[in-house]
Amino acid sequence: xxxxxxxxxxxxxxxxxxxxxxxxxxxxxxxxxxxxxxxxxxxxxxxxxxxxxxxxxxxxxxxxxxxxxxxxxxxxxxxxxxxxxxxxxxxxxxxxxxxxxxxxxxxxxxxxxxxxxxxxxxxxxxxxxxxxxxxxxxxxxxxxxxxx
Amino acid sequence: xxxxxxxxxxxxxxxxxxxxxxxxxxxxxxxxxxxxxxxxxxxxxxxxxxxxxxxxxxxxxxxxxxxx
Numbered sequence: 001x002x003x004x005x006x007x008x009x010x011x012x013x014x015x016x017x018x019x020x021x022x023x024x025x026x027x028x029x030x031x032x033x034x035x036x037x038x039x040x041x042x043x044x045x046x047x048x049x050x051x052x053x054x055x056x057x058x059x060x061x062x063x064x065x066x067x068x069x070x071x072x073x074x075x076x077x078x079x080x081x082x083x084x085x086x087x088x089x090x091x092x093x094x095x096x097x098x099x100x101x102x103x104x105x106x107x108x109x110x111x112x113x114x115x116x117x118x119x120x121x122x123x124x125x126x127x128x129x130x131x132x133x134x135x136x137x138x139x140x141x142x143x144x145x146x147x148x
Numbered sequence: 149x150x151x152x153x154x155x156x157x158x159x160x161x162x163x164x165x166x167x168x169x170x171x172x173x174x175x176x177x178x179x180x181x182x183x184x185x186x187x188x189x190x191x192x193x194x195x196x197x198x199x200x201x202x203x204x205x206x207x208x209x210x211x212x213x214x215x216x
């Protein structure tokens with residue numbers, strides 16, 4: 001197997017991440033849809049499943065907030081997180097924040113007419129914010145990789 | 149109307165026979181970043197604009213300009 005240069009490796013990983021981000025968002029969202037359509041009550045979801053969701057949320061949030069690719073050498077990580085990636089990541093975080101706030105406002109409005117448990121609210125807000133950020137980042141990265 | 153940054157990176161790169169990947173390596177960024185700047189999708193920082201100009205051996209104002 002030929003040895004990849006740092007630039008080639010960064011290019012490969014960056015493309016792979018662009019492909020993976022929408023897939024991760026769909027997996028993350030479908031996991032939540034299952035909770036709310038089959039269980040109806042979040043209290044009834046087994047602790048193991050909730051813990052798995054929490055771990056996935058933390059990993060996705062860390063990937064959004066840091067350079068990611070934690071097991072790669074520093075020079076590869078630095079190159080992947082170049083100026084364009086940082087701008088795309090920042091834009092995705094902005095979208096995530098705005099969608100989280102919009103979801104929180106929607107839930108707050110809903111509580112005027114119905115009871116919404118705190119745990120369910122947190123779950124919905126986190127899911128909406130993270131998924132929005134992932135989808136936005138994935139879209140921007142895929143667009144950036146597209147040739148003219 | 150929003151202002152856009154025009155550039156002739158592709159033209160200058162072609163004159164020097166450089167690929168996007170080679171130019172990216174000279175500037176310490178990924179090919180993706182050079183691609184987005186070339187296509188006008190991404191506006192680079194002053195630092196990166198100067199690095200690009202230096203790598204292509206042209207003054208920065210010859211490489212970038214404001215489009216009305």
